Amino acid sequence: MASEAIVTTSAASMTGRSGTYDVIVVGGGSAGVAAAVxxxxxxxxxxxxxxxxxxxGAATHSLVLAWCGFYAQRPAVTPAPLVGGVGAQALAHLHAMGVETAPYYSSTGNWNIRLDQEATKVALDRTASARGLDMALHSSLVAADVSGGRIVAIRVQDPRGVREVRASAFVDASGDAALAFLTGTSPCPLHAGRHAGQPASYPVRIGGLPPGAAxxxxxxxxxxxxxxxxxxxxxxxxxxxxxTTLPGVADLWWLGIEVETNGLDGDDLAVAERDGRALAWHAIAALRREPGFETAYVAATGPNIGIRETRHAATREPLREIALIEGRMRDDAVALGCWPMEIHSGPGRVEYRPIGGAGAFGVxxxxxxxADFDNLWLGGRTLGADAAAYASARVMGTAFATGHAAGVAAALGAVGVAAIRxxxxxQGAIL
Ligand SMILES: Cc1cc2nc3c(=O)[nH]c(=O)nc-3n(C[C@H](O)[C@H](O)[C@H](O)COP(=O)(O)OP(=O)(O)OC[C@H]3O[C@@H](n4cnc5c(N)ncnc54)[C@H](O)[C@@H]3O)c2cc1C
Structure with missing residues (x-):
């Protein structure tokens, strides 16, 4: 957009909202919802x-229809929850809506909660109806103002134009580290080249299939x-x-197409999406020629393809692979993770490296x-981690936990980790 087109209106002109907050959270995925609530x-x-x-986030806009990382990895009659707090509130809302939320034990040896994207949207609306929480949907962060080592304000665009909002602390839960990037100081270790991070995929929801098709x-x-x-x-x-099957509906979730994209460039994304759509269409047309599958169709794809990894902000103590290999718990942990390091190195090439110790690690x-700002916290996909640790901590159950911790830390300010914990x-978090 040309700079003349940006009109920064007074924050006070936001309809029904003051323009000054204690905490602003950018991104309404698992991490952002948990941070804001x-x-x-x-x-x-x-x-x-x-x-x-x-x-x-990815669950609803990219059809990533399984929440992973809520339960400890090992087989059990009653799986042990490792994520409570806002993540558990979201699960309770889904359950109250009549959606099956009992986890199932997958062939990869892990517990997943299957999702329907429409029910998930409503459950998260309910989760986010907390007192003291304002929402600005259809609103994108487009600029950040920094002064004296702190972020002081951001600019947000919706169809009315661009406005400024201010806060004492910020949480970047944008997946792409959009806020850290816009401050202009945090490094972007990925995307020096196209294939630097984990590959993207094109999730598809398939309708019209016979029972047992999966x-x-x-x-x-x-x-x-x-x-x-x-x-x-x-x-x-x-x-x-x-x-895999979806809860309460006959449709299947298919995660079988990988796409090449750097995930950040609109033109590049559009080409990857176009090619993903074309391949999904061909594949389902071929499936229709199998006896019993004649009525299969592409029921839905997300408005976004599934992006596994783009930018990371620089943080003070990034999560390290060795801590996951050893299953290190810590007295100062503010969140727990347990998903194996799920490393995608190319189409169909997925390696699961287990978490050591008791099967969990502290964040x-x-x-x-x-690293650069006292009042900027990161949650979900933006957290600081090396490549292997990221391959575990990125899942949505863990994103609820890290987002929750980032939101509480941002709200409490410089009080020390004991008070945050x-x-x-x-608030029900499991630590
Ligand atoms: C193909 C694929 C399969 C996966 N499979 C699983 C799985 O089975 N189970 C699992 O748990 N995880 C899975 N993951 C990982 C998981 O989906 C993500 O790591 C997770 O969604 C991260 O949560 P988040 O809240 O950090 O980010 P996101 O879910 O990406 O949410 C970020 C939000 O920020 C918003 N945003 C971005 N920029 C801006 C901006 N400038 N202004 C305002 N808003 C902004 C976005 O619209 C988005 O809603 C998968 C990922 C992919 C891509």
Missing amino acids: GAAQAGARTLLIESYGFLG RDKAARARAFARIEPRIGRAELRTDGGIM PPGALQA AELVR
């Missing part, structure tokens, strides 16, 4: 900003063997990918605090 529950006047008109891997293999496995930037996973507060526990 956590901050509001800690007594902070909080604003949550989200580009889309609904919450949920188990008929032979039909899928026959169908996919008949088509070219690559269209431009999109490639079928060699194993056909994951196809230090320094992984959530920006105490407030998290008061």
Whole structure:
């Protein structure tokens, strides 16, 4: 946008909202919802900003239809929850809506909670209806003002134009570290080249399938063997990918197409999406030629493809692979993670490296605090981590936990980790 087109109106002109907050959270995915609700529950006047008109992040805009990382990895009659707090509130809202929230034990040896994206949107609306929390949906962060080592204000664009909002503390839960990036000081270690991070995928919801279709891997293999496995930037996973049932509906969730994109450049994303759509269409057309699958169709794709990794902000104590290998718990942990390090190195090439010790690890507060700014906290996909640790901590259950911690820390300010942990526990977090 040309700079003349940006009109910064007075913050006070925001309809029904004051322009000054204790905490502003950018991004309404798992981490951002948890950060905003956590901050509001800690007594902070909080604003949550989200580009889309609904919450949920990748779960709802990219059809990533399983919350992972809520339960300890090992098989059990009753799986042990490791994420409480706002994540548990979201689960309770889904359950109250009649959605099945009992986790299932997947073939990869992990517990997942399957999702329907429409129910998830409503459950998160309810989760985010906390007292003291204002929402600005259809609103994108476009600029940040920095002064004296602190972020003092941000500019947000919605269809009315651009306005300024101010806060004492900020949480960047944008997935892409958009706020850290706009301060102009945090490094972007990824994306020096196109393939620096984990590859993106093109999740598809398939309708019109017969009962038991998810188990008929032979039909899928026959169908996919008949088509070219690559269209431009999109490639079928060699194993056909994951196809799984969704709660309470006949549709299936299919995660079988990987796409090449740097995830940050609109033109690049558009090409990857176009090619992903074309390949999904071909693959489902081929599936329709299998007996019993004649009525299969592409029921939905998200407004976004699924981006696994883009930018990371620099933090004070990044999470390290060795801590996950050893399953290190810590006295100062502000969140727990447990998902194996799920490393995608190319189409169909996925490696799961287990978490050691008792199967969980503690996230230090320094992984959530920006290196350069005292009042900028990171949650979810933006946390500080090396590549392998990130491959675990990025999942949405853990994103609820790290977002919750970032929101509470932002709300409480410089009080020390003991007070942050105490407030998290008061709000039901598991530490
Ligand atoms: C293909 C794929 C499969 C995956 N499978 C699983 C799985 O099965 N289970 C699991 O738990 N995890 C899975 N993940 C990982 C997981 O989806 C993400 O790591 C997780 O969503 C991170 O949560 P988040 O809240 O940090 O970010 P996101 O969910 O990405 O949310 C960030 C939000 O910020 C908003 N935003 C961004 N920029 C701005 C801006 N400038 N202004 C305002 N808002 C902004 C976005 O619109 C978005 O809603 C998968 C990821 C992919 C891509």
